[in-house]
Amino acid sequence: MTQNTPVTAVVFDIGNVLIRWQPEELYDQWIGQPRREQMFAAVDLHGMNELVDQGQDFRDMVYDAAEKHPEFRTEILWWHDRWLQLAQPAIDLSVATLRALKARGVPVFALSNFGIQTFDIAEAEYDFLSAFDRRYISGQMGVTKPSAQIYQMLEDDCGHAPGGLLFTDDRPENIAAAEARGWQVHHFTSPRGWADALIARNLIKETDL
Structure with missing residues (x-):
C-alpha cells in the first residue's frame, strides 16, 4: 500500500506513542x-x-x-x-497530532495492548484517551497484538477498508502484522517523525500542532 492511497482513518497505539511506558x-x-x-x-x-x-x-x-x-x-x-x-508522562506532540486529526474531521481509533483496569486508570488521568472515535483495547477484546485476530476485529467493526487505515505503533512486530493485512503503517520511533508523516500525507499541518 503506497502513501498515495487515501487515508480514511488513523489508528494509534497508546503505550510509547501517546503515553511513555518504560x-x-x-x-x-x-x-x-x-x-x-x-x-x-x-x-x-x-x-x-x-x-x-x-x-x-x-x-x-x-x-x-x-x-x-x-x-x-x-x-x-x-x-x-x-x-x-x-505510565507517564503523556507524549505531548503525539497528543497534539491526535487532537489535530480530530479537529480536521479525520476518524481516529486506538488499537492498544492495555488491561481493562489499567485503561480505566489511564483514562481518568489522560483526557485525550476519550477523544478517539473508537477504541480497540486488548483487555476488553480478549486478544493482543500482534495476533491477526485483533486486527480482523477492528476491520470488521470500524467501517473502513484496510487499505485506508494508517496505523502507528512502536513495536515492529505489530506494524508488520498490520502491514500484512494491507494497512498503511508508520513505525513510531519519535513524535516528530510521526507528526512529519501525517503532514506529508496532508492529514494535518504544522500550524495545527
Whole structure:
C-alpha cells in the first residue's frame, strides 16, 4: 500500500506513542539497576502484564506474582500500586497530532495492548484517551497484538477498508502484522517523525500542532 492511497482513518497505539511506558527506567530509579535486573530476571513481569492485557484482573495478577516471589514482594506490588507513575508522562506532540486529526474531521481509533483496569486508570488521568472515535483495547477484546485476530476485529467493526487505515505503533512486530493485512503503517520511533508523516500525507499541518 503506497502513501498515495487515501487515508480514511488513523489508528494509534497508546503505550510509547501517546503515553511513555518504560517500567525498567522507573524501577532503576526506585531500587537501583542491579536489583531491578535481578528482579526482572527472576520474575516475568512483562509476561504478567501480557496476561493483564489479555483481560486478566490487574490486581489479581500482580498480587499473585508478589506472593510467588516474596523476596521482591514490595517491588512487585508497586507495579499495581504505582502503576500511574509507570505510565507517564503523556507524549505531548503525539497528543497534539491526535487532537489535530480530530479537529480536521479525520476518524481516529486506538488499537492498544492495555488491561481493562489499567485503561480505566489511564483514562481518568489522560483526557485525550476519550477523544478517539473508537477504541480497540486488548483487555476488553480478549486478544493482543500482534495476533491477526485483533486486527480482523477492528476491520470488521470500524467501517473502513484496510487499505485506508494508517496505523502507528512502536513495536515492529505489530506494524508488520498490520502491514500484512494491507494497512498503511508508520513505525513510531519519535513524535516528530510521526507528526512529519501525517503532514506529508496532508492529514494535518504544522500550524495545527
